Amino acid sequence: MNPVRRWPLHPQPSLLESLSSWLDRLACLYEMPVKDLLTRNLGLVDLDVPADLDYDPPMAGLTALAERTGVELARLRAMTLAGWEPWLFDKLTVPIQATQPMFDAYVRDNSVLLAPGEAGTNQVNRWKRWPGPWLGYWPLHRACPVCAADPGRGRTLLWRLPLMTGCVEHGFRLEDATAVELQVTLGGEGPAPVPLEEPLATVDRYTYEGLTTGRVTLPGRSVHAGVWFRLLRCLLDEVSLSLSGRSSHGRATLExxxxxxxxxxxxxxxxxxxxxxxxxxVQEAMLHAAGTALQLVADGTVIAFGRLASTLRREHRHVYDGDRPSPHRSSWQEAMAEMEAALVLARTDRDAARQLLILLTLGCRTLDRFEEERAFLFGVGVPAEFIPSARELGRTDLV
Incomplete structure (x- = not known):
């Protein structure tokens, strides 16, 4: 059997570029439609090419693309929204019966400004279906004016979501992509790029750090990117709440x-x-308020009572440098090695993840402490669907 031959021209995707953008650039090089590139030129004549290549394209097409271009399959998958499960989305497609439970788990089981449980019980699917976290009902087609002028850059995948407001690399606001592309095509001057103001710029920097490194350095501590996305989404929910029904502290904080x-x-x-x-x-105004809340909590101007509030509070304390390490393997090192082995298994085995959570929470007496352990497992890469809630474990003893 002859090995698959690489295409002669296959420029590498740019950082965070969407699959559709990269395929547009490839198809342009070969002067053919994207559909032809993905069928005849991949040897997949019967491949069903979806209208939205950035959502969840067929794995057969991605595998063949990886063989023809030398780009790793995992990277191609990360150029689609489906590739961001479970960090950005618990599940990309939410069954109608799971809509409210998904919202509760992603948004309401967390808290930042308000005390746990104070956010309320608003139902998300009473009038029209909630599509899932970050999947905006209003489609976004945006671009950075500076990035668009570089033909080798392409379009960034997550600019299509109401998650970011600007381009972190250049510091400018995202603009309507059609207008930007037309300006670039015609070579006209057009309006000057608009710098992204604070605190939106800070929110974007945190998000960009999470997207590119997998972790976010918050004022209180570093957290896994998945924790940041849920923290931000929870904060956006909190600032959208009415003042009625909140505690006196909650009302004063939101005001x-x-x-x-x-x-x-x-x-x-x-x-x-x-x-x-x-x-x-309105989404941008909510992001502005969320960014303002981040600053106020970090500065100590606002006292936050939520489970995730400690990630935002700056703490100033001396940390002991530690003793000179022993050349011999200590019991602590052995315990850490066993813990890492357990985590490796928990990342792929639901039962192992459940047992590890049970072990870690044996001494927990409060729901807050239990949730911290759940957040730890999620933060080190255990899939969210593998980590049961206190209710699912029957921990009725937690207060």
Whole structure:
């Protein structure tokens, strides 16, 4: 059997580029439609090419692309939204019966500004279905004016989601991609790029760090990217809540956040709706308020009571440098090696993950402490669906 031959021209994808963008650039080199590139030229004449190549394209096509271009299959998968399970999405496609439980698990089981359980019980699918975290109801087609001028850059995948407001590399706001591309094509001057202001720029830097390194360095401590995405989504939910029904501390905190943001309270919302259902201008106002809240908590101006609040609070304390390490393997080192082995297994085995959580939470007496252990496992790469809740483990003893 003859080995698969590489295509003669196959430029590498740029950082965080979408699959559709990269395929457009490849097809342009060969002067053919993308559909022909993905069927006849991959030896997959019957391949069903989806309209949205960035969502969840067929694995057969990705495998063949990896063989023809030398780009690793894992990287090609990460150029699609499906490739960001479970870090950005627990599941990309949410069955209708799982919509509310998914929202509760991703958003409401966490807390930042407000005390655990204070966010309320708003239902997400009463009038129209919630598509899942970050999957906006209003489609976004955006580009950075500076990136668009470079034909080797392509389009960034996650700019299509209401997750970022600007281009971190160049520091400019994202603009309508059609207008930007037309300006580049015609070679006109057009409007000057607009710098992205704070605190939106800080939120984007955290998100970009998570997307590119897998971790985010917050004022309190470094967290896994998946924890950051859920923290931010929880914060966006909290700042969207009405003041009625909150504790006196909750009301005062939310009022202070919106006043510091300099925007209308709740961005003018009179009826609660999930972030994904909001119009883009309202989403940006919510991101602005969330970024303001991050600053206020880090500075100590606002005291946050949520489970994830400690990740945002700056702590100043001396840390002992430690004794000179022994050349012999210590019991602690052996324990750490056993723990790492358990984590490796838990990342691929649901039962092993369950047993590890049970072991880690044996001494937990409060729900907050239990949730910290769950967050730890998620933060070190154990899939979210492998980590049961306290209720699922029957831990009715937690307070």
């Amino acid at each position: 202070q956040v919106w006043q510091a943001a300099g925007r209308e309270e709740r961005a003018g919302l009179t009826t609660w709706r999930p972030y994904e259902h909001l119009e883009p201008s």
